[in-house]
Amino acid sequence: MGNNFKNEVLSRRTFAIISHPDAGKTTLTEKLLLFGGAIRDAGTVKAKKTGKFATSDWMEIEKQRGISVTSSVMQFKYNDFQVNILDTPGHQDFSEDTYRTLMAVDSAVMIIDSAKGIEEQTIKLFKVCRMRGIPIFTFINKLDRQGKAPLELLAELEEVLGIESYPMNWPIGMGKEFLGIYDRYYNRVEQFRGNEEDRFIPLNEDGEIEGEHKLKTSGLYDQTIEEIMLLNEAGNEFSEKRVANGTLTPVFFGSALTTFGVQTFLETYLQFAPAPKARNSSIGEIDPLSDQFSGFVFKIQANMNPAHRDRIAFVRICSGKFERGMTVNIPRLGKQLKLSQSTSFMAEERSTVEEAVSGDIIGLYDTGTYQIGDTLTTGKNDFQFEKLPQFTPELFVRVSAKNVMKQKSFYKGIQQLVQEGAIQLYKTVKTDEYLLGAVGQLQFEVFEHRMKNEYNAEVLMEHLGSKITRWIENDTVDENLSSSRSLLVKDRYDHYVFLFENDFALRWFQDKNPNVKLYNPMDQH
Numbered sequence: 041m042g043n044n045f046k047n048e049v050l051s052r053r054t055f056a057i058i059s060h061p062d063a064g065k066t067t068l069t070e071k072l073l074l075f076g077g078a079i080r081d082a083g084t085v086k087a088k089k090t091g092k093f094a095t096s097d098w099m100e101i102e103k104q105r106g107i108s109v110t111s112s113v114m115q116f117k118y119n120d121f122q123v124n125i126l127d128t129p130g131h132q133d134f135s136e137d138t139y140r141t142l143m144a145v146d147s148a149v150m151i152i153d154s155a156k157g158i159e160e161q162t163i164k165l166f167k168v169c170r171m172r173g174i175p176i177f178t179f180i181n182k183l184d185r186q187g188k189a190p191l192e193l194l195a196e197l198e199e200v201l202g203i204e205s206y207p208m209n210w211p212i213g214m215g216k217e218f219l220g221i222y223d224r225y226y227n228r229v230e231q232f233r234g235n236e237e238d239r240f241i242p243l244n245e246d247g248e249i250e251g252e253h254k255l256k257t258s259g260l261y262d263q264t265i266e267e268i269m270l271l272n273e274a275g276n277e278f279s280e281k282r283v284a285n286g287t288l289t290p291v292f293f294g295s296a297l298t299t300f301g302v303q304t305f306l307e308t309y310l311q312f313a314p315a316p317k318a319r320n321s322s323i324g325e326i327d328p329l330s331d332q333f334s335g336f337v338f339k340i341q342a343n344m345n346p347a348h349r350d351r352i353a354f355v356r357i358c359s360g361k362f363e364r365g366m367t368v369n370i371p372r373l374g375k376q377l378k379l380s381q382s383t384s385f386m387a388e389e390r391s392t393v394e395e396a397v398s399g400d401i402i403g404l405y406d407t408g409t410y411q412i413g414d415t416l417t418t419g420k421n422d423f424q425f426e427k428l429p430q431f432t433p434e435l436f437v438r439v440s441a442k443n444v445m446k447q448k449s450f451y452k453g454i455q456q457l458v459q460e461g462a463i464q465l466y467k468t469v470k471t472d473e474y475l476l477g478a479v480g481q482l483q484f485e486v487f488e489h490r491m492k493n494e495y496n497a498e499v500l501m502e503h504l505g506s507k508i509t510r511w512i513e514n515d516t517v518d519e520n521l522s523s524s525r526s527l528l529v530k531d532r533y534d535h536y537v538f539l540f541e542n543d544f545a546l547r548w549f550q551d552k553n554p555n556v557k558l559y560n561p562m563d564q565h
């Protein structure tokens with residue numbers, strides 16, 4: 041394929057924003073979309089927000105399903121870049137959905153609330169990015185409020201997350217006394233309350249504002265200059281290479297709500313954020329610039345239109361070009377499929393996509409063919425991308441159909457909802473009972489609601505509480521070792537799994553059965 045294709049791919053910037061709830065992800069996303077011209081009014085994203093919901097809101101979401109899906113991938117052009125932002129649910133019960141979304145991005149933006157510092161959910165999501173070695177850019181938000189000292193925040197990055205940082209800019213004051221940011225990259229000061237004409241003040245060779253300026257009359261400016269000197273002398277050096285391999289995070293300060301520092305952030309970010317990278321597969325690395333189309337399914341969302349019971353499989357394109365109507369192989373099924381119904385995503389609407397390239401996300405109409413993790417390819421070369429990490433559920437229920445006459449819809453519903461990946465299905469050995477595992481309680485409630493509403497199958501659920509899940513090396517075990525405290529089940533790939541009642545039961549089992557080698561798939565990353 042020609043230069044045009046190559047330039048198209050190299051202009052892609054595909055990323056997700058990770059944060060603890062309330063740090064400002066929605067606000068920042070919305071401001072980025074405004075700059076990108078993808079939405080016209082502030083408040084658009086807010087109104088469609090789907091991140092923080094309780095079970096009762098699920099019904100509301102259903103009504104708005106079309107909308108919530110369009111905002112799960114947001115696409116816009118900015119200067120020469122084609123930006124794809126993948127949204128991630130804010131609710132922690134949906135975190136494994138987020139984990140998989142992170143498999144489909146090339147970088148991540150981590151938002152931190154300057155007053156709260158690094159919070160629990162941020163730590164979890166950060167670890168997933170770390171495991172994949174993807175570049176992480178940090179936006180420290182809410183500088184218009186009094187927060188922690190900037191040096192303290194950098195220390196937290198290092199101590200809590202174990203990542204070194206390079207501040208691209210540095211605040212001058214904060215809260216009521218927030219004057220702006222000292223921009224080390226563009227060598228200028230950006231004023232918080234400046235007019236358009238004097239928003240940027242250039243710095244001289246010594247890194248200072250030349251001559252007299254009202255900013256200099258405040259002690260805050262002197263303090264910033266002192267801290268900048270400290271950073272220059274004792275701070276980390278900027279290294280594009282280390283940013284690219286995820287060991288150094290560029291840090292930006294700003295205030296999403298007041299749209300301060302957001303454009304500077306976006307422009308700098310787009311320069312350093314990576315274009316689509318090669319991905320590992322069963323036949324080695326797949327070059328995003330290669331001709332052969334390939335991609336993988338990282339998310340399936342069911343029943344977008346309740347009248348048609350359709351589903352959309354979200355595919356991250358990893359190489360080549362997608363063209364509507366093309367035929368692809370699905371190596372898992374050994375089957376070919378014609379992709380005629382496809383969708384691309386804008387912030388405000390869904391539209392049919394005719395063409396898309398490496399780095400883009402497309403939505404494929406699905407009638408139950410795809411599974412999370414499926415590879416799609418064209419050409420003679422069949423291969424599969426690396427498996428997506430399997431999350432380890434912590435909570436379990438035993439589930440059965442309330443009405444035995446409805447067994448058929450019950451099984452169909454379970455199969456389809458399990459394929460979406462939010463819940464995991466297990467069967468007890470010998471007795472063949474169905475168990476479901478999830479990372480959060482909300483998943484079960486949504487499951488129950490959807491089974492009833494979408495499959496007309498009411499379910500009975502018996503809560504089994506939290507369990508420790510362990511798979512077995514070699515996948516061989518004496519089924520008689522199953523007991524109530526160490527329940528032996530099979531996952532949906534028919535592999536053995538032990539569900540231990542607690543840590544004590546796990547250790548006790550290991551002492552008694554040293555020959556059974558247990559492992560947790562999440563530990564292998």
Ligand code: GDP
Pocket residue numbers: 059060061062063064065066067068091130181182183184185294295296297298
């Ligand atoms: P999310 O949960 O991460 O999506 O956070 P939101 O974007 O919904 O923001 C949470 C709250 O913080 C909202 O009330 C926002 O208005 C507020 N907020 C977001 N950014 C800023 C900021 O820069 N300054 C201030 N003062 N508040 C902000």
